[in-house]
Amino acid sequence: MPRKTMVEAIRDAMDVCMQRDANVVVFGEDVGYFGGVFRCTQNLQQKYGSNRVFDTPINESGIVGAAVGMAAYGLRPCVEIQFADYMYPAYDQIVSEAARLRYRSNGQFTAPLVVRMPTGGGIFGGQTHSQSPEALFTHVSGLKTVVPSNPYDAKGLLISAIEDNDPVIFLEPKRLYNGPFDGHHERPVTPWARHPLGEVPDGHYTVPLGKALVRREGAAVTVLAYGTMVYVAEAAAEETGIDAEIIDLRTLLPYDLETIVASVTKTGRCVVVHEATLTSGYGAELSAIVQENCFYNLEAPVARVTGWDTPYPHAQEWDYFPGPARVGRALKAVMEA
């Protein structure tokens, strides 16, 4: 099977959708001629013309606002915000408009659009190229929020997102674009070409929204992770020798309660990991639903390992990033609790 990087898989998803549905359009800052600063839309303009793939002025509210209008017209816009850190100017259009349009108009108008954005740290991007704002989306009724962790899922989930009739926030962990990353920044990068999850079928397939996947089976403790942290969790499990079951959530909303509950019921222990700051992060919701649903099975408090409650620093990237050592310590602590 062909191997693809995550960038190529994401591009392929858009390509497949544009081929199948003339209503799919792609736009954003630098996504047209240049193909995006991470090259996720490279060659799409050449292939589909600037009628369907085009550069926009630098105005994130304009990008999403125009997409809402287009989606209401009948198109399926798949737009890019250059970095998740720059989505705030578009937040009003996402929260007040895209998310509520179906509801408030009783289905007369809908907003089937996808907002793609690179997210997460690990690239020395500092405060403005490293953020993980997923919790700001999962709190908003009417949005779906997706975070793929590998090329196969990225393509399948993005196709599902574009085909979905509701607005989907598609967060791409940029540190995974070229290969998996387990937090061992001092080690050489593994490219996707040498990783089984780099195998990406040609053509159309989907990975359903709302379904998590057990990436690693285990009996001792459940780790709830997504994006880059899936690999960090794997490394931590290997390195501590703890028999952790690692769940890759893939979709944060709607979340896959069944898979989560089944695992924690089995293991009786749970560690939640994410890159975003701790307080009011998505991990808080995970912690809350785990203890609401598995209280009587829990043998230790649900632990969270996350970015600290500071802006994302530059020099202290590896002090901030919740790497395998920190996750490993949490696993041990939970096992000993």
Added chain:
Amino acid sequence: MPRKTMVEAIRDAMDVCMQRDANVVVFGEDVGYFGGVFRCTQNLQQKYGSNRVFDTPINESGIVGAAVGMAAYGLRPCVEIQFADYMYPAYDQIVSEAARLRYRSNGQFTAPLVVRMPTGGGIFGGQTHSQSPEALFTHVSGLKTVVPSNPYDAKGLLISAIEDNDPVIFLEPKRLYNGPFDGHHERPVTPWARHPLGEVPDGHYTVPLGKALVRREGAAVTVLAYGTMVYVAEAAAEETGIDAEIIDLRTLLPYDLETIVASVTKTGRCVVVHEATLTSGYGAELSAIVQENCFYNLEAPVARVTGWDTPYPHAQEWDYFPGPARVGRALKAVMEA
């Protein structure tokens, strides 16, 4: 002691601060000549002149952005967003600018500003006059978030907020402006003039940020609440006869872990209540920290009673609002668990 409504108490806080500190300025949509759509700034322009109290164009990003510049200059802006539902256009200035300025400039520049906004439901305001977006602030490092529940606290907390050297989000439960509200919408409104917490001393006093208050002592279960839900929780406790300890958090960030932990350690049970939608609401964080800190004391899962995960509806206001019946059911369930 003089009795004041919450509107009067809030106005008084600004008045006291403007009197004491010539750098305090107040502005926002309709806050100048008219005194604000809820009249919180009434007569302040008359008293302090339009140099210090003035109307702004309708641009929330402009209001907060200008406030950041003014704060960096050395003023202490206390600005109003007309409804919390309309803060989204200002979210970038709050999150990316006000919250991070001290950090990124290593203290060279700071943003001592207050953003006041009416929040919460109960007034048939529908989707755009009822929201409770506190979790969108508590997730952001560098912001303090305050929600008063009565005139005394409102004045004391707002003075603290204005005097604080960091940006403070000050959420005013609009349903409490004129009197406490326990969710029994069918009953006549009690004005603050007939409620002990309507007693507001003249002149300067502060209620410290970061300190919760036990509003009602109890042994059976801890209720964590803030704003309007404090009264709903009280009603639920009365009506169920459950000996609930009700904590009014007052400041959501930084939160008062000590008071929370002391109470839950004592009661062994905890119900978290808020108006905002459930998923990734601030209640998730409360639930998480309670079980992280009191796991071995908990005799039942921490329960959450909140607004549903839908946009705030109009006709179904009382189906949506987490009133005393729903809170009461949760109290009973937690006691029986």
Added chain:
Amino acid sequence: MVFPAVEKEPAMSEPKPLSFHVPAPAVRPGGTPDFSDVKISRAGEVERPPVDVAPEKIREHAFRIIRVLDRNSQAVGPWAGLLSDTELLAGLRHMMTLRAFDARMQMAQRQGKTSFYMQHMGEEAVSCAFRKALEPGDMNFPTYRQAGLLIADGYPMLDMMNQIYSNELDPMKGRQLPVMYSSREHGFFSISGNLATQYIQAVGWAMASAIKGDTRIAAGWIGDGSTAESDFHAALVFASTYKAPVVLNIVNNQWAISTFQGIARGGSGTFAARGLGFGIPALRVDGNDYPAVHAVAKWAVERARRNLGPTLVEYVTYRVGAHSTSDDPSAYRPKTESDAWPLGDPVLRLKNHLIVRGVWTEERHKQAEAEIMSEVIAIQKEAESHGTLHTGPHPSARDMFEGVFEEMPPHLRRQRQQGGV
């Protein structure tokens, strides 16, 4: 170093202290209304350029006011003559209907039958006449003060009232506020309530139409105060860059709640002037002059339809009533200000024009008023038979959980169960 040292310049003479400027209206409550600063062009005076005119050729149009009906109620000048008597009479009927509807709904709110209402008094011509310049399939992105678009297009008033009452037949199932209508069929996009957000959506819709090689166009709507919002800029940037087939309407009714237009407008002279910075042709029109509104709208719509790009239109009018039922304007403007408004009343002006044309009389007008009012009351009775916000019946709690997504996800199903519905 090879460079000579710069000698310190003699200190500049100490500058004077700066002072802060806050625009204020000419008059406040207690004062005598004064609109002498409102520069009003004579009817017939402003020229009618070809629709493919280069925007820079008509910059001055952004500072004048296109008017058709003169003091003698005659239609004059290059923008006159587009509408037949029957069409003008229909326009009169729409405006009168809107006014009667407003009166009843305002009263219904006062009676506690609904939570909230917003009227159009004084601005009826803008939305009623604009609607008639559009074709079926075109899409408006309105604010809460363009119900005339629905009435002039024949949207059932019963549906409007059902929504206002949030009753069992509310087409929005009780989820949305009163007056925040939505009708795809009538080219009326769901109103948000968040100001300005929909202006850029209108541009996006228009871009989509152009992308698909369609012939339908869009119209965005915004108030004078809301032009200050940032999405106004987003809309103008996108419209200018992609030459989107959209008409960008600004309804300048002089007030934004308590704030007079000078706060939003600043030093620009007019709101239409905002278009100058984007190379977008910008016109101003007497918003209380039905034929003028219609003619300018037609011009702008034709530009869009012929793929000539966006047009910005400022409708100069006056909000005679309160901002909404939550507001009392006597706190911030003289009570009699509306009487002094120099552009008169749109209903009266069209009525007088029709009388001058010989196709209308005072008697028929009175009769029509009575007929319209009793029709509106009949519909109101019917609506109330299906419930009011106060009494019910309402859409159900089940309806509250529906429609967040196309399919209800598990967490919401669980919540609905918990809610016991």
Added chain:
Amino acid sequence: MVFPAVEKEPAMSEPKPLSFHVPAPAVRPGGTPDFSDVKISRAGEVERPPVDVAPEKIREHAFRIIRVLDRNSQAVGPWAGLLSDTELLAGLRHMMTLRAFDARMQMAQRQGKTSFYMQHMGEEAVSCAFRKALEPGDMNFPTYRQAGLLIADGYPMLDMMNQIYSNELDPMKGRQLPVMYSSREHGFFSISGNLATQYIQAVGWAMASAIKGDTRIAAGWIGDGSTAESDFHAALVFASTYKAPVVLNIVNNQWAISTFQGIARGGSGTFAARGLGFGIPALRVDGNDYPAVHAVAKWAVERARRNLGPTLVEYVTYRVGAHSTSDDPSAYRPKTESDAWPLGDPVLRLKNHLIVRGVWTEERHKQAEAEIMSEVIAIQKEAESHGTLHTGPHPSARDMFEGVFEEMPPHLRRQRQQGGV
């Protein structure tokens, strides 16, 4: 009913399908650079109005380019003659220093000593000359491409490098990206990295100065591409309404990463034209012409200082280098495009002017180049002795937890403990 029925109008003749317009640059990689569409005024041609001119009197200034240095390197026209030889020589030195600094830091990034760098090549005159029009105490709100403001004001280059290296002496304690400097002392507001947000902050700062009756003014900075951001609008609205004492600078370097200026500019002709819609005087100036930049800046600064309100200034220049070290422009524009840029190189032009003036020679220039470079290298060595991003030492993990708030709240203290620092 008293109204006659409206007969259905005959259907309008079927309109042609719309088509979508996306602006594209004249040339792409492989093509021959072509700037023939850039209209360039002759040096000395554009008049110099009094600073209290009414904005509507100088609308055409938004479409022309103020230039001082002519083809023969003479300073000509009404904007010439403000600077002494020594001042011009200092300007040359600042620009040369910035260029040398850029060259070294660019290389340092390539060597892995830091994560990221952004250079100024071709745009040195803009920030270097502007700084000299300000007084101490005035405040800039810069973007990442105005390091000339620091260099021309004597901010220690060592501090800049320490920040770029995130080393133990980094004045920002490793928290902020390289090039996102901050210096209150040098009137240089902390750079955010989020585009356009600081434009409105500049207006707010200026409003504060006016509120306090101070004499200090502010300057906002933005790139051509970033004028599309909504905060640009917020800034212009507030500046226009409150007549804030602020200079609003737009650096039009033709590109926004890969996107040519036509995408942001749309149909407006120029970026300065954006001011027209706000009644804000708008000037365009040759950004590669040191004396012209300085003269226009002085004019705008004087307007602000005299409480005459905001001025919008567009600096027409060209981004010769890549957007940043993460970018390779050969993917989206002809490699030789910068050679074809009609306004030349700012360093060369000032150098030639000084030679024509008889105060400079080729030899002294070479010597100065060498001297500056060795100074920069010496400072770089010193900076590297305190660490680079690659090798350390860095600010500590403890520093990471500090400064989020004035006082560290309990939850952060607990986290710092957990982090073991």
